Amino acid sequence: MKCLAVLTSGGDAPGMNAAIRSVVRVGIDKGWQVMGVRHGYTGLITNDVISLGARDVSGIIQQGGTMLGSARCPEFKTEDGRLKALRVLNEHKIEGLVIIGGGGSQTGAHALSQMGFPVIGVASTIDNDLYGSDVTIGVDTALNIALEAIDRLKVTALSHERAFLIEVMGRDCGYLALMAGIAGGTEAIVIPEVETDPEALADELRSAYQRGQAHALVVVAEGAKYNAAALAEYFKKHCKRLGFDLRVTTLGHVQRGGAPSAYDRLLATRLSADAVERLTRGEHGVLVGFVKGEIKATPLAEVVANKKLLDLHLLELARMLAK
Known part of the structure; x- marks a missing residue:
């Protein structure tokens, strides 16, 4: 049985738990064994990896935050840190990794992808500043x-x-x-x-x-x-x-904090399910996001190289309305 892992990284966002749940249950349905990496990239380096079954993600869809925890990890920005992470992934025979997070998280995903590891990102940040998705989980x-x-x-x-x-x-x-x-x-x-x-x-x-x-x-x-x-x-x-x-x-x-809205639960569920399906088909090195009303995949290289721009025409609209 192939092994798939999921981690949440960077700032927590309402809907991350719904995303984890979707990865686990869709992964199992597609024939994967699913592992969870605790505390983001730090867990990859320190081998903080747990097995996740369908019952392990019961009752979390309505909860804010992330059951896997999240943390900043300066060490992962170094080549030595990333090599440690790769050793842990290989030790557990993990063949695909879903990374749920924002800009910094997807920069890390791109770095792993460049080292040859199959990675798919899922767009999640309350700031909504991630290139490759019109709206992100938690917004x-x-x-x-x-x-x-x-x-x-x-x-x-x-x-x-x-x-x-x-x-x-x-x-x-x-x-x-x-x-x-x-x-x-x-x-x-x-x-x-x-x-x-x-x-x-x-x-x-x-x-x-x-x-x-x-x-x-x-x-x-x-x-x-x-x-x-x-x-x-x-x-x-x-x-x-x-x-x-x-x-x-x-x-x-x-x-x-707080319970994620219905929209964030649905968005997280759909994006994460699509990420697992793409890994199952052998696709990787992309970010799964929501673009013009559809789920789309954008190469991670494009995601990290581009800045998402705010529609400043809306600021003028706000000025006109404030009379």
């Missing part, structure tokens, strides 16, 4: 958590006639901030892709106050040059009169 859940927070903060902002700077995750990509800002009807959006003039933002808040608005909300991506804390500090020092009393709320890792 829908994280976006809805941010939106719920915005809706709740709008209530208290209205009650106290305040402005809120709401910081969401997004180190290098403003997707969550942009989409949450549009869906939440906020007055302004700050993202890493577009440089923000804090003076211009202050003018927008003043304008909202002068138009008679009882509150104002600004969604800020954590990776923007001026994140929420930096903006608040700037306003405190340089903008004495905004009109509104200002507060800062940072959502942080709360966006990663």
Whole structure:
């Protein structure tokens, strides 16, 4: 019986457990023995590998996070670290590996693939910044958590006639901030892709106050040059009169937790099933993602060489809506 392994790497994302479950059960159905690698690439290097059966993944589809655990692994970036990983894979007679994760994880997948090992990536990151997939596992859940927070903060902002700077995750990509800002009807959006003039933002808040608005909300991506804390500090020092009393709320890792949405469960299940089917057919060295409404495979070489761009026309739409 051929042996297949699965690991989750990088930041956890709601839906990763659904992806693991799909790999295990579809793998068994296709005749594979399935192994799980714990704690991402670290587990590959340290031989932290377990056997997974159909019952081992019962009751996890609704759980956030990853039952296999995840970790950053600087050692895997070295050739020596990758050679250790290959020795572990060969020791267990593993003939295919499914790697569930985002950009850093798929860079590691590409490195293994270049060394001749059969690897398939599955697109999973709440930042939605991975080339090769229009939407990635975890995005829908994280976006809805941010939106719920915005809706709740709008209530208290209205009650106290305040402005809120709401910081969401997004180190290098403003997707969550942009989409949450549009869906939440906020007055302004700050993202890493577009440089923000804090003076211009202050003018927008003043304008909202002068138009008679009882509150104002600004969604800020954590990776923007001026994140929420930096903006608040700037306003405190340089903008004495905004009109509104200002507060800062940072959502942080709360966006990663909680039960995955139905969309993320279905996406994770479908992408991971497709990954196993491709390995069974002998296809590897690709990322499985969702492109233009269909499941597609993109060579890992293309994934790591390209940057996914944000549709900045949506930022202009958000500006027009914030009247």
